[in-house]
Amino acid sequence: xxxxxxxxxxxxxxxxxxxxxxxxxxxxxxxxxxxxxxxxxxxxxxxxxxxxxxxxxxxxxxxxxxxxxxxxxxxxxxxxxxxxxxxxxxxxxxxxxxxxxxxxxxxxxxxxxxxxxxxxxxxxxxxxxxxxxxxxxxxxxxxxxxxxxxxxxxxxxxxxxxxxxxxxxxxxxxxxxxxxxxxxxxxxxxxxxxxxxxxxxxxxxxxxxxxxxxxxxxxxxxxxxxxxxxxxxxxxxxxxxxxxxxxxxxxxxxxxxxxxxxxxxxxxxxxxxxxxxxxxxxxxxxxxxxxxxxxxxxxxxxxxxxxxxxxxxxxxxxxxxxxxxxxxxxxxxxxxxxxxxxxxxxxxxxxxxxxxxxxxxxxxxxxxxxxxxxxxxxxxxxxxxxxxxxxxxxxxxxxxxxxxxxxxxxxxxxxx
Numbered sequence: 022x023x024x025x026x027x028x029x030x031x032x033x034x035x036x037x038x039x040x041x042x043x044x045x046x047x048x049x050x051x052x053x054x055x056x057x058x059x060x061x062x063x064x065x066x067x068x069x070x071x072x073x074x075x076x077x078x079x080x081x082x083x084x085x086x087x088x089x090x091x092x093x094x095x096x097x098x099x100x101x102x103x104x105x106x107x108x109x110x111x112x113x114x115x116x117x118x119x120x121x122x123x124x125x126x127x128x129x130x131x132x133x134x135x136x137x138x139x140x141x142x143x144x145x146x147x148x149x150x151x152x153x154x155x156x157x158x159x160x161x162x163x164x165x166x167x168x169x170x171x172x173x174x175x176x177x178x179x180x181x182x183x184x185x186x187x188x189x190x191x192x193x194x195x196x197x198x199x200x201x202x203x204x205x206x207x208x209x210x211x212x213x214x215x216x217x218x219x220x221x222x223x224x225x226x227x228x229x230x231x232x233x234x235x236x237x238x239x240x241x242x243x244x245x246x247x248x249x250x251x252x253x254x255x256x257x258x259x260x261x262x263x264x265x266x267x268x269x270x271x272x273x274x275x276x277x278x279x280x281x282x283x284x285x286x287x288x289x290x291x292x293x294x295x296x297x298x299x300x301x302x303x304x305x306x307x308x309x310x311x312x313x314x315x316x317x318x319x320x321x322x323x324x325x326x327x328x329x330x331x332x333x334x335x336x337x338x339x340x341x342x343x344x345x346x347x348x349x350x351x352x353x354x355x356x357x358x359x360x361x362x363x364x365x366x367x368x369x370x371x372x373x374x375x376x377x378x379x380x381x382x383x384x385x386x387x388x389x390x391x392x393x394x395x396x397x398x399x400x401x402x403x404x405x406x407x408x409x410x411x412x413x414x415x416x417x418x419x420x421x422x423x424x425x426x427x428x429x430x431x432x433x434x435x436x437x
Contacts, residue, residue, distance in 0.1 A: 022403065023436075026429035027072055029408050030065055033426055037100045039086070044100070045076070046083040050410065053422035057098040059084060060189055063137035064374055064427040070148040071436060077145045078153045081138070085160045087129050092167030094138065094160075095129035096187065102126040113218050114186075116226050131226040132187050135246040136168060136180075139253040146257065158261055161254055168247065169273055174232040175299065177284070178276030179239040180247050183231050184217045188240045188310075190346065192365035194353035195308045199238065199297045204306075204353035207360040235298035241285055245313040246378070248277045252318070278319060291327035307331075307348040308367075309375050312338065315382030325386045332379065333391060342398055344379055345371050345414035356413045357420040370411035370420050373399060377430040384437065396434040403431040 033047040035057075048054055049061045062080050069077030087098050097114070105111045105126045112120045115127030142157045172180040182188055185196040192214065194204055200217065202209035217236045224230040231237060251274035258267035284301060285293045292311035295304040304310075314320055315328050333339045337348040346367045347354045355369040376399050383392035402412045402419075408428035410421025 022400065022432045023072065026068055026408070026432045029424060029429060030068060030426060033424065035100065037083075039100075044083040044086060045079040046098075046100075047080065047426050049427065050422040050425045052424075053410075054425075055101070055104050057083060057100060059094060059096045059134040060137045060374070061427055063141035064377075064430055066141040067144045068426075068429045068433055070144045070150075071433065074145050074148040074150040074153075077141075077148070078150050081141060081145070081157065084138070085157070088160055088163065091171070092163035092165075093171075094133060094164050096132045096134040097130045099127055099129065110215075110218075113215070113222055118222075118225070131221075132184065133168075134187060135189050135243050136165065136250050137246055138164060139250040139257065143253045143257055146260070154257060154261055158257060158263070158266075161257065162266055165251065165254055165270065165273075171228055174228075174237075177280040178273060179244045179280050179284070179296070180277075181232070181237045182240050182243055183221055183226075183228070183237050185214055185238070185240075186218070188243050190242065190308075190310065190367040193308055193310065193367040194306045194347055194351065195240075195295055195304045195310050196238070196297075197353065198305060199236075199302075204351075205360055207363040207365060210360075210365055211363070232299075235300070237298065238304075239285070239296040239301070241281070241293045241295050241310040242313045242375075244277060244281055244285075245316050248274050248281070249316050249318075251277070274319075278317060281314065282321070282324070286324065292331060293328075306353055307337065307351050309338075309344060309346045312344070313375075313378060313382075315386065316378050317382075318385045320386070322386075329383075329386070329388060329391070340371070340414040342371060342402055342412055342414050342417040343395060344376055345369055346375065346411075349414070356415055357418075358411065366411065366421070369414065371402075371414045372411050372421075373403070373428045373430045377434055380434045380437065392437070396431075396437065399431045399434055403428055 030047045037044050046057045047065045066077040066080040088094050099105050114130035114132050116131035119125050120127040139161050146154050168180050200213035202213050251270045255267040255270035293314050312328055312332050331337050338344050347369045358364050358366050358368050380392050380395050406419035408425050409419035410425040413420050
């Protein structure tokens with residue numbers, strides 16, 4: 022599988038000359054996702070670290086190239102203007118109001134994604150790319166300070182997303198209630214989620230104007246990754262002798278974890294739920310987001326035990342091929358992400374990237390047996406169905422884009 026993973030990432034590699042340099046990155050899937058995505062490239066870099074750390078550093082450098090002066094890192098980079106279509110989300114998510122005009126195609130989106138950058142850098146440094154740390158740390162410093170200062174309007178340490186697509190779990194049923202859509206209302210799910218983006222576009226992606234509305238959210242998956250990556254940033258900073266940055270990152274991680282426990286943890290249900298708007302109304306659907314705090318090593322043992330009970334319940338998340346993105350007993354669960362013939366991803370099928378996060382969490386909380394089972398079943402899915410974007414959690418059938426980069430994380434789970 023390691024050779025197959027390397028071959029896929031190499032097949033999906035693009036090289037672009039810009040600023041007198043050649044930039045290399047892997048698209049998630051040549052046919053379905055022909056641009057560069059933020060967290061996808063972080064996953065690709067992690068897998069590259071297994072056999073070619075130098076190539077992994079290039080993967081992240083191509084993201085660093087597009088960091089904004091304020092530290093923001095966009096979730097999609099449009100390296101090839103000819104692949105940007107007039108009638109598409111490309112323009113809706115672009116910061117340029119006039120991007121649809123000839124010769125004004127967007128370079129990036131105005132959205133970001135779960136902040137996995139520090140973890141990716143740490144893996145490359147640990148794999149031998151020690152010199153990359155000096156180059157990457159200033160980028161990470163600006164990026165995580167941007168998130169802390171610009172994406173935390175209430176100052177509780179948890180960062181906010183301005184549309185559900187920033188969570189990386191695009192049409193997750195966690196947000197059905199917030200956008201006023203039922204679990205089987207495909208048209209409303211699409212229309213109402215995009216309506217939020219239209220309002221953001223009309224607001225010029227001005228965060229003050231956006232946060233004045235009630236559409237933003239503090240997502241559990243995003244904030245679990247935020248906390249975990251702040252800890253990674255602290256370790257990298259200490260490695261580089263930057264004690265002040267390390268202390269800042271550790272303090273932010275501690276504050277965010279405390280707020281996550283106080284505001285998102287539901288002791289009656291034994292799960293974490295996202296917070297919507299300034300009123301912090303909790304989401305209700307039982308989705309994979311509810312489990313992601315298992316990633317946090319400092320999570321209290323009793324809380325981790327409750328999450329483990331849900332994760333390993335065969336009626337909820339421990340399906341024949343775990344881990345479904347929506348619990349099997351949720352009304353919004355689908356085997357193949359289709360509702361009335363419309364494909365809406367992250368509404369049931371499992372994915373290697375969230376399996377990878379939970380695999381790490383299981384190991385950190387001493388659950389090596391379940392971690393091994395999850396790695397074995399993930400490996401089995403890829404062996405039988407190829408490197409696919411999603412898999413049916415009941416049958417194991419591939420139900421997403423083919424030749425998908427982040428599915429190579431199954432090899433990293435095998436190597437753990």
